[in-house]
Amino acid sequence: MTEQPTGGRERDRWGFAAAMVVAGVLLFSVVMGLIVLPVLQAPNAGIDPWTAICRAVGLKAGSPAQPQPPVSATAAPVSQVRWTPATLKILAAADPRPGAALAQAVCSACHGEAGLSPSTDFPHLSGQSGAAIYKQLSDFRSGARFNAQMTPVAKKLTDEQLAQIAAYYGSFSRRAAALGPRYGIGDAAISRLANRGDPARALPPCESCHARGVGGPPEAPVLSGQQREYLYRQLRAFAGGQRGNDVYRRMRDVSSHLSDDEMHRLAEFYQGLS
Amino acid sequence: MPQNRRLILAHLWVAFSVFVLAAALGVWQMWVRSPLAAPQDTPARYYQSVTGHGVSMAYVLTTFFIMGFGYFTAETALKTPLPSARWAWAGFWTALAGVAMTVAAILSGQASVLYTFYPPMTATPWFYVGLVLVVVGSWIWVAVMLVAMARFKRANPGAPVPLAMYATVANAIMWLWTTAGVSAEILFQILPAVFGWTQTIDVGLSRTLFSWTLHAIVYFWLFPAYIAFYTMAPRAAGGRLYSDTMGRLSFVLFLLYSLPVGMHHLFMDPEHSTGFKFIQMSLTALVSIPTLLTVFTISASMELAGRLRGGKGLFGWIKALPWERPMVLATGLAFFMLWFGGGGGLINMSYGMNAMVHNTAWVTAHFHLIFGGTVVIMYFAIAYEIWPSLTGRAPLSVATQRLQLWLWAIGMMVMTLPWHYLGLQGQWRRVASFNYADPRIGPWGPLVIVSLAGGVLLLVSAVMFVMNLLPRRAQVRLPEQGYSFALAVHPPQRVPAALNGFTVWNVLVAILMLVAYGFPILQFFIGNSPQAVIHPLTGG
Amino acid sequence: MSEADERAIVRSEIRWAVVAIAAVSVIMLAVIFAAIAMHINPPSNVERINPQDLHLSAEFTEANLGTKVEANGQITARIVATQFAFVPRCVVLPADRPVTLRFSSPDVIHGLLVSGTNVNTMVVPGYVSQVHTVLRKTGDLLMPCHEYCGLGHSEMSGTIRVVPSAQFRPGPDGRVACAAK
Numbered sequence: 001m002t003e004q005p006t007g008g009r010e011r012d013r014w015g016f017a018a019a020m021v022v023a024g025v026l027l028f029s030v031v032m033g034l035i036v037l038p039v040l041q042a043p044n045a046g047i048d049p050w051t052a053i054c055r056a057v058g059l060k061a062g063s064p065a066q067p068q069p070p071v072s073a074t075a076a077p078v079s080q081v082r083w084t085p086a087t088l089k090i091l092a093a094a095d096p097r098p099g100a101a102l103a104q105a106v107c108s109a110c111h112g113e114a115g116l117s118p119s120t121d122f123p124h125l126s127g128q129s130g131a132a133i134y135k136q137l138s139d140f141r142s143g144a145r146f147n148a149q150m151t152p153v154a155k156k157l158t159d160e161q162l163a164q165i166a167a168y169y170g171s172f173s174r175r176a177a178a179l180g181p182r183y184g185i186g187d188a189a190i191s192r193l194a195n196r197g198d199p200a201r202a203l204p205p206c207e208s209c210h211a212r213g214v215g216g217p218p219e220a221p222v223l224s225g226q227q228r229e230y231l232y233r234q235l236r237a238f239a240g241g242q243r244g245n246d247v248y249r250r251m252r253d254v255s256s257h258l259s260d261d262e263m264h265r266l267a268e269f270y271q272g273l274s
Numbered sequence: 275m276p277q278n279r280r281l282i283l284a285h286l287w288v289a290f291s292v293f294v295l296a297a298a299l300g301v302w303q304m305w306v307r308s309p310l311a312a313p314q315d316t317p318a319r320y321y322q323s324v325t326g327h328g329v330s331m332a333y334v335l336t337t338f339f340i341m342g343f344g345y346f347t348a349e350t351a352l353k354t355p356l357p358s359a360r361w362a363w364a365g366f367w368t369a370l371a372g373v374a375m376t377v378a379a380i381l382s383g384q385a386s387v388l389y390t391f392y393p394p395m396t397a398t399p400w401f402y403v404g405l406v407l408v409v410v411g412s413w414i415w416v417a418v419m420l421v422a423m424a425r426f427k428r429a430n431p432g433a434p435v436p437l438a439m440y441a442t443v444a445n446a447i448m449w450l451w452t453t454a455g456v457s458a459e460i461l462f463q464i465l466p467a468v469f470g471w472t473q474t475i476d477v478g479l480s481r482t483l484f485s486w487t488l489h490a491i492v493y494f495w496l497f498p499a500y501i502a503f504y505t506m507a508p509r510a511a512g513g514r515l516y517s518d519t520m521g522r523l524s525f526v527l528f529l530l531y532s533l534p535v536g537m538h539h540l541f542m543d544p545e546h547s548t549g550f551k552f553i554q555m556s557l558t559a560l561v562s563i564p565t566l567l568t569v570f571t572i573s574a575s576m577e578l579a580g581r582l583r584g585g586k587g588l589f590g591w592i593k594a595l596p597w598e599r600p601m602v603l604a605t606g607l608a609f610f611m612l613w614f615g616g617g618g619g620l621i622n623m624s625y626g627m628n629a630m631v632h633n634t635a636w637v638t639a640h641f642h643l644i645f646g647g648t649v650v651i652m653y654f655a656i657a658y659e660i661w662p663s664l665t666g667r668a669p670l671s672v673a674t675q676r677l678q679l680w681l682w683a684i685g686m687m688v689m690t691l692p693w694h695y696l697g698l699q700g701q702w703r704r705v706a707s708f709n710y711a712d713p714r715i716g717p718w719g720p721l722v723i724v725s726l727a728g729g730v731l732l733l734v735s736a737v738m739f740v741m742n743l744l745p746r747r748a749q750v751r752l753p754e755q756g757y758s759f760a761l762a763v764h765p766p767q768r769v770p771a772a773l774n775g776f777t778v779w780n781v782l783v784a785i786l787m788l789v790a791y792g793f794p795i796l797q798f799f800i801g802n803s804p805q806a807v808i809h810p811l812t813g814g
Numbered sequence: 815m816s817e818a819d820e821r822a823i824v825r826s827e828i829r830w831a832v833v834a835i836a837a838v839s840v841i842m843l844a845v846i847f848a849a850i851a852m853h854i855n856p857p858s859n860v861e862r863i864n865p866q867d868l869h870l871s872a873e874f875t876e877a878n879l880g881t882k883v884e885a886n887g888q889i890t891a892r893i894v895a896t897q898f899a900f901v902p903r904c905v906v907l908p909a910d911r912p913v914t915l916r917f918s919s920p921d922v923i924h925g926l927l928v929s930g931t932n933v934n935t936m937v938v939p940g941y942v943s944q945v946h947t948v949l950r951k952t953g954d955l956l957m958p959c960h961e962y963c964g965l966g967h968s969e970m971s972g973t974i975r976v977v978p979s980a981q982f983r984p985g986p987d988g989r990v991a992c993a994a995k
Contacts, residue, residue, distance in 0.1 A: 216965075
């Protein structure tokens with residue numbers, strides 16, 4: 001061995017050895033994973049070897065070792081609303097000004113000026129999430145949700161108009177709605193249910209969907225400051241099956257695990273929450 | 275004596291202060307999950323805390339420690355000042371600004387997406403921008419390391435790059451490869467969504483890109499521990515390194531095989547096929563080889579030291595080792611925990627058995643053992659070892675250092691052994707509460723409390739660690755001293771070019787990545803890859 | 815250091831490398847054996863489905879979820895993982911017969927395991943996750959969500975009710991649902 005800068009030959013030797021080892025390992029993995037295993041597994045799935053290889057590579061759906069189940073199903077969905085980029089763009093681009101005029105003409109008789117309802121028969125809309133209003137109006141229009149007053153109103157509106165009304169009510173601060181009488185303050189058990197949920201009944205906290213910016217379903221409405229009478233009626237309707245436009249039973253499921261007393265107290269808690 | 279002591283210390287202090295806070299969060303999280311009543315136990319607080327704990331431990335402690343230790347190694351091993359202290363400081367301030375942004379985002383409650391992000395859930399943009407700045411700061415460190423090695427080679431043609439520096443640069447290069455995945459995910463998928471330019475994220479692609487980073491980042495954290503095994507522990511034990519070549523080979527193998535294996539985090543995912551999972555599994559199997567080589571080489575080095583100190587017989591050399599020295603003790607404890615953590619890892623790796631443990635407490639136990647047990651305990655030992663040459667002061671007495679290390683190791687075992695067991699029982703991850711009233715879950719309660727006790731020991735140890743390092747009044751100033759790394763039994767006069775540079779290895783990494791990740795990433799660009807609408811978790 | 819010492823070091827290094835490679839090979843062989851003899855693969859269907867339309871899709875509409883015995887006798891359970899519940903919450907399956915579980919998500923990433931079984935999969939929006947298994951233990955098994963899916967993640971849990979094969983009686987449409995307890 002001579003003391004000189006390490007030369008090309010030695011680099012070649014190490015580089016060659018390393019490359020051979022890497023190539024060998026790769027060859028083994030590729031041949032075993034993409035060819036040998038699927039071909040040997042194919043008989044169990046009842047498929048030909050070529051299909052099995054395609055499944056192992058990911059070119060075809062399914063496992064190379066197991067048969068794919070047949071799909072034979074048609075059933076009616078509970079809501080037609082889809083949260084697609086197109087829908088979200090309509091909502092984001094909606095102009096609240098025509099929405100204000102529409103609301104004045106169509107909604108304010110029941111839901112009050114600026115969405116603050118004077119009657120316990122109708123919910124507040126002021127400061128409600130635009131996506132929630134849009135979802136419910138769409139469902140009234142499609143028949144997924146029925147209400148003798150709302151359904152005919154919604155059927156007269158276009159998609160864009162729904163979004164404009166949603167944008168108008170969404171533009172208010174929620175605080176105004178929470179100025180009504182307060183109940184349920186200091187109800188520790190209900191506050192716990194709303195903020196912590198109940199693992200024993202697999203009940204998630206109400207707040208994990210019904211507060212702003214919690215990453216829950218887009219259509220979840222804000223509950224704080226809502227009329228307690230309206231909240232209670234809706235919980236009963238979900239539990240009793242009169243209302244069923246909640247996608248994947250989210251509210252039918254939750255409400256069926258609540259007692260009547262809890263529904264009352266939750267409704268009061270949320271009316272008092274600002 | 276290193277020139278840029280303030281630079282190095284600034285990095286280490288950022289790392290260690292964040293570390294203590296994160297340890298405290300960890301204890302509170304275990305308390306919340308246990309049957310005992312904890313304060314502030316809402317899910318919003320819990321996931322905020324988990325995000326803080328993960329980001330602090332995985333991104334801040336590690337990145338800042340590795341940068342600081344890298345500067346230390348470059349100056350002491352190469353015996354020259356850094357090529358550019360100004361750039362190094364620029365990297366520090368960039369990363370620190372990033373940390374401040376990310377921490378503010380987490381504190382505001384607008385970033386409870388955990389440290390692995392979980393798109394299509396999204397946080398406030400500040401969270402991601404802050405993390406990008408941390409990575410950019412670390413890239414500046416990479417550049418400084420590369421230039422330092424290049425200058426050394428130019429000034430000393432034919433001379434081997436000292437092992438500690440060679441390993442540090444291997445880590446820097448691996449880090450460049452590693453960050454490519456998560457950077458692509460943040461820059462091309464998450465940031466456009468959180469800034470409102472797009473409404474959807476391809477979740478399959480984002481998981482794949484994150485997995486690119488997810489395994490190699492663990493080796494990024496692990497490198498300093500291995501550098502200490504090879505270049506610090508043998509000297510501390512009073513011996514020499516058994517084999518310099520074996521060391522270089524191990525570091526090169528880490529560079530090579532820690533990257534094309536990230537998909538083993540996705541074994542249970544529906545968006546990848548069995549074939550590519552198999553390929554990455556068999557490459558994962560190879561990662562254990564450098565670990566086993568290290569176990570051998572370091573054990574042999576220790577045996578050498580033990581026999582030099584008069585140890586006789588099959589096990590006599592173990593008794594003869596100077597266990598009173600923190601570096602030796604930490605190495606012993608780290609090896610002990612590496613056996614458990616590595617053994618668990620082999621089970622995670624085989625994709626049949628993975629179904630038994632995926633997303634259970636077993637996995638939490640595994641990576642806490644590897645990270646806390648092997649990585650962080652060696653960070654402690656390194657800090658104790660280099661403190662005199664950085665500050666001119668010794669840390670608090672060697673006895674308190676030993677006590678601190680023992681507490682850490684015991685705490686780690688007490689915490690993770692119940693987790694391993696509970697994982698096998700099916701205890702799942704990332705929940706803020708368990709329904710202990712359920713007879714199927716109730717029996718887990720006492721074990722969860724035991725692991726909480728382990729967590730308390732860890733917190734005590736973490737606080738002790740920082741106390742040991744703090745400057746004290748009436749402290750004896752040591753004479754100025756340099757630092758020297760352990761020499762090999764047979765110090766290399768020259769090494770093969772392949773083991774003195776990285777060109778060959780970079781080419782091989784590129785080939786491996788192409789095979790392992792080429793089609794799995796390409797598939798998201800074929801046909802209509804499904805998109806999920808974002809779910810902003812940005813607070814009210 | 816003498817030449818002989820150096821050779822001894824190299825020899826022991828090589829010996830150890832052989833041991834290391836052998837240990838890893840044994841594990842790989844076990845995996846390959848399980849794949850060939852027991853058909854064990856990780857859940858990897860690579861089957862795309864649009865998450866934005868999931869509730870409108872034929873297969874994963876609400877009324878089509880749950881256990882169904884298909885015309886060819888195959889037993890399939892279809893389950894949606896959504897914030898923050900499995901739909902349906904309770905699924906009946908027979909013991910000791912091959913069953914297929916199909917999952918999908920309309921919103922974010924979920925995951926699940928069934929306690930005491932080898933059922934474990936991620937549920938990623940955009941894909942159908944498919945698990946094939948034979949359940950050996952009867953009774954109500956826990957099926958918790960094991961992947962962070964939002965602030966209600968901790969309460970997201972379902973039940974797999976395994977009944978003895980003789981008590982597994984599908985209705986005329988092939989469907990079986992959990993009886994109320």
